[in-house]
Amino acid sequence: MPRIPKERLARYANLQREFKEDRWINVNPIQRGGVLTAEARAALAEFGDGYSTCDRCPPKEPRLDAIERPPIAQFMQDLAEFLNMDVVRVVTRCREAQFIAFATLGEPGDYVVVDSLAHYSTYVAAELARMKVKEVPHSGPPEFRMDLNAYADKIKEVRRETGKPPAVAVLTHVDYFYGNVNDVATVGKICREYGVPFMLNAAYSAGVMPVDGKKLGADILVSSGHKSWAASAPTGILALKEEFAEKVLARSKIVGDWSNREFKLKEYALLGCTVMGAPLISLMASFSHVIERIERWDEEVKNARYLVEQLERIEGTRQLGVKPKQHTLIHIESEGLYKASQVHKRRGFFLYDGLKHRGIVGVQPGLTKHFKLNPYGLSKGKVDRVAKAFLDIAREQGLAVS
Amino acid sequence: MPRIPKERLARYANLQREFKEDRWINVNPIQRGGVLTAEARAALAEFGDGYSTCDRCPPKEPRLDAIERPPIAQFMQDLAEFLNMDVVRVVTRCREAQFIAFATLGEPGDYVVVDSLAHYSTYVAAELARMKVKEVPHSGPPEFRMDLNAYADKIKEVRRETGKPPAVAVLTHVDYFYGNVNDVATVGKICREYGVPFMLNAAYSAGVMPVDGKKLGADILVSSGHKSWAASAPTGILALKEEFAEKVLARSKIVGDWSNREFKLKEYALLGCTVMGAPLISLMASFSHVIERIERWDEEVKNARYLVEQLERIEGTRQLGVKPKQHTLIHIESEGLYKASQVHKRRGFFLYDGLKHRGIVGVQPGLTKHFKLNPYGLSKGKVDRVAKAFLDIAREQGLAVS
Numbered sequence: 091m092p093r094i095p096k097e098r099l100a101r102y103a104n105l106q107r108e109f110k111e112d113r114w115i116n117v118n119p120i121q122r123g124g125v126l127t128a129e130a131r132a133a134l135a136e137f138g139d140g141y142s143t144c145d146r147c148p149p150k151e152p153r154l155d156a157i158e159r160p161p162i163a164q165f166m167q168d169l170a171e172f173l174n175m176d177v178v179r180v181v182t183r184c185r186e187a188q189f190i191a192f193a194t195l196g197e198p199g200d201y202v203v204v205d206s207l208a209h210y211s212t213y214v215a216a217e218l219a220r221m222k223v224k225e226v227p228h229s230g231p232p233e234f235r236m237d238l239n240a241y242a243d244k245i246k247e248v249r250r251e252t253g254k255p256p257a258v259a260v261l262t263h264v265d266y267f268y269g270n271v272n273d274v275a276t277v278g279k280i281c282r283e284y285g286v287p288f289m290l291n292a293a294y295s296a297g298v299m300p301v302d303g304k305k306l307g308a309d310i311l312v313s314s315g316h317k318s319w320a321a322s323a324p325t326g327i328l329a330l331k332e333e334f335a336e337k338v339l340a341r342s343k344i345v346g347d348w349s350n351r352e353f354k355l356k357e358y359a360l361l362g363c364t365v366m367g368a369p370l371i372s373l374m375a376s377f378s379h380v381i382e383r384i385e386r387w388d389e390e391v392k393n394a395r396y397l398v399e400q401l402e403r404i405e406g407t408r409q410l411g412v413k414p415k416q417h418t419l420i421h422i423e424s425e426g427l428y429k430a431s432q433v434h435k436r437r438g439f440f441l442y443d444g445l446k447h448r449g450i451v452g453v454q455p456g457l458t459k460h461f462k463l464n465p466y467g468l469s470k471g472k473v474d475r476v477a478k479a480f481l482d483i484a485r486e487q488g489l490a491v492s
Numbered sequence: 493m494p495r496i497p498k499e500r501l502a503r504y505a506n507l508q509r510e511f512k513e514d515r516w517i518n519v520n521p522i523q524r525g526g527v528l529t530a531e532a533r534a535a536l537a538e539f540g541d542g543y544s545t546c547d548r549c550p551p552k553e554p555r556l557d558a559i560e561r562p563p564i565a566q567f568m569q570d571l572a573e574f575l576n577m578d579v580v581r582v583v584t585r586c587r588e589a590q591f592i593a594f595a596t597l598g599e600p601g602d603y604v605v606v607d608s609l610a611h612y613s614t615y616v617a618a619e620l621a622r623m624k625v626k627e628v629p630h631s632g633p634p635e636f637r638m639d640l641n642a643y644a645d646k647i648k649e650v651r652r653e654t655g656k657p658p659a660v661a662v663l664t665h666v667d668y669f670y671g672n673v674n675d676v677a678t679v680g681k682i683c684r685e686y687g688v689p690f691m692l693n694a695a696y697s698a699g700v701m702p703v704d705g706k707k708l709g710a711d712i713l714v715s716s717g718h719k720s721w722a723a724s725a726p727t728g729i730l731a732l733k734e735e736f737a738e739k740v741l742a743r744s745k746i747v748g749d750w751s752n753r754e755f756k757l758k759e760y761a762l763l764g765c766t767v768m769g770a771p772l773i774s775l776m777a778s779f780s781h782v783i784e785r786i787e788r789w790d791e792e793v794k795n796a797r798y799l800v801e802q803l804e805r806i807e808g809t810r811q812l813g814v815k816p817k818q819h820t821l822i823h824i825e826s827e828g829l830y831k832a833s834q835v836h837k838r839r840g841f842f843l844y845d846g847l848k849h850r851g852i853v854g855v856q857p858g859l860t861k862h863f864k865l866n867p868y869g870l871s872k873g874k875v876d877r878v879a880k881a882f883l884d885i886a887r888e889q890g891l892a893v894s
Binding site: 098102116121123124136140144146185193217347349353371375 | 511512520522523525527539541562566587591600608613616618627628629717722724725727748749755767769770773779780783853858
């Protein structure tokens with residue numbers, strides 16, 4: 091056996107997170123919706139041990155979603171109800187939920203229609219399912235508005251090209267570049283008309299803002315616990331309308347050729363059980379909080395708009411994407427900050443440095459011309475501090491602030 | 493939006509685990525190796541927030557395994573070295589690691605050769621990859637010894653049937669029914685001879701006992717963090733020899749047909765990043781402890797043998813699988829306890845009740861004729877208490893104890 095020197099192992103002792111929520115203002119665009127509640131923190135400690143959820147796995151139906159103590163089975167139902175869908179499974183990641191839908195609703199070689207601002211994981215999930223993508227175009231700068239009516243054209247294009255409809259059409263509710271909120275119902279209607287299963291990627295919406303699956307016309311709704319449900323990673327949500335559950339959650343049919351072993355209870359595309367531990371319990375523990383917080387979505391958007399308004403006071407700075415903001419994920423383009431970076435000895439890093447110096451992290455180091463940030467869940471006071479920090483940094487660099 | 497009544501939400505408040513490690517002796521066969529260390533518990537609290545590992549995601553290589561603060565990139569290397577493999581990725585579950593290997597090394601319709609005591613997830617992973625299984629037979633009761641030389645026959649059988657070798661051959665190092673330890677090198681040699689990629693499922697071995705990947709001839713080694721590495725669920729280990737890394741960790745090649753977007757850094761079969769949070773950090777925090785504990789494997793096996801010896805004192809009771817035990821997972825067959833269950837008002841539940849009454853849990857409720865247990869990591873004193881509990885229960889039922 092090889093031996094790892096003790097000195098090297100020292101680096102795994104006392105692992106500390108540098109930017110903890112209680113000491114920093116973190117505006118990282120992917121992190122705001124995943125900050126744990128106190129309840130989730132307590133639940134993590136309680137169910138930290140591997141397979142801690144399985145103490146009372148029902149012998150007659152040994153499957154994660156059937157466990158009633160802790161109330162996992164109940165949670166799947168309540169979560170489905172909350173999203174106004176019929177059946178829910180918690181899987182390891184939103185991307186896995188997407189892959190499961192692709193792999194079970196289509197065949198290798200099939201097409202998936204996607205919005206062209208979809209998360210990379212949508213493309214890669216299609217690739218793993220051995221499928222091709224057909225993209226719905228957007229309007230380009232400055233709004234990057236998705237051409238939702240083009241879903242009909244793309245579905246027809248796939249039919250012309252392959253003789254059959256796409257396996258699935260996917261719309262990203264809120265895209266990760268600009269935080270644009272799409273009018274989902276328009277696409278839901280088109281998909282229903284053409285008989286194409288419609289998957290809504292609600293990774294940036296469900297859990298922070300109200301999302302009503304059936305009202306939006308979603309057949310499959312996927313989301314991310316660690317992105318938007320105040321849960322630990324990795325957790326994904328796969329929510330289905332009843333008529334899709336049979337196919338997406340199909341039971342295993344494989345039979346051992348010598349032993350005749352079968353696994354008829356297992357949902358094969360989930361590989362059986364999924365998140366059999368702490369992150370699932372953190373999602374459950376935060377559920378009540380999430381239900382409450384989506385009611386405050388308007389205030390969150392108001393904070394985001396205020397932050398945009400303040401940042402746009404900096405010379406040569408504008409928000410990209412649809413205006414005014416309807417979501418808290420903000421994409422800023424700043425010719426001003428970029429100009430300053432050209433003559434700064436730290437180049438583009440001056441912005442990161444200046445923010446960090448003021449207790450603010452989460453803007454990607456080195457960026458000035460285009461960067462993203464997200465004030466979701468921050469108090470008005472903290473949003474003010476973020477705004478002020480940007481304005482101070484701009485002034486320090488001699489930029490005009492209106 | 494539907495509203496969940498507050499009364500129903502109350503069930504997610506203050507989620508408590510009934511059978512916590514500090515209050516119970518838990519002999520659940522899947523749980524012993526996944527009990528957290530104190531270090532892992534602390535790390536969980538520290539990195540509980542969703543995406544907490546991503547604070548310093550390197551902008552030029554934005555991928556989980558490239559993060560150096562916390563030392564994730566370093567850990568992947570150290571873990572590879574510890575297993576004597578070349579490249580490691582931490583994925584969401586051992587079953588996902590298996591699926592990734594199947595999906596990237598084979599094509600739909602291909603065969604996977606598996607041992608007939610493989611975990612259900614091996615079969616289901618093959619099914620999700622749209623593959624078929626060809627099983628290597630075992631000897632049946634009482635030893636259930638795998639016929640390892642039959643790997644050669646099965647590979648030849650696949651070649652005859654399909655004109656090409658199987659995509660992968662899988663051996664489960666330690667099976668989950670009887671805890672038999674297979675002679676891996678025998679299969680490694682056969683696979684090398686026939687040019688078939690050899691995957692070792694070390695879910696019940698690596699992390700609790702010494703496992704040297706290259707010495708055993710493994711091309712791919714998979715394991716389970718929450719099963720055997722004192723880590724939270726879900727965590728899986730995918731370890732590869734260099735020559736398989738290119739294929740198994742192949743980068744994404746999909747291109748958006750309208751946008752030309754590409755994702756060339758992403759490992760497509762992993763769907764990009766995997767465990768971007770607490771469970772990965774718990775695995776890292778327990779690593780030093782795991783390295784130490786595998787040195788004490790002989791003592792653990794000794795405890796298991798002692799427990800078997802004690803249980804076999806009960807009338808009509810014997811251990812199934814190879815004797816003497818070489819692993820701590822024990823399968824007991826007890827005609828005596830079964831006989832008692834036939835006349836007990838609680839039927840087979842008397843055993844579960846009797847154990848629970850004595851502070852012991854983890855034997856499946858209702859079982860008496862065949863049941864599994866695992867004393868791994870329990871002190872000698874606790875193993876004694878478990879043994880004594882069984883003997884007392886047997887005596888209470890009027891069974892002879894020799």
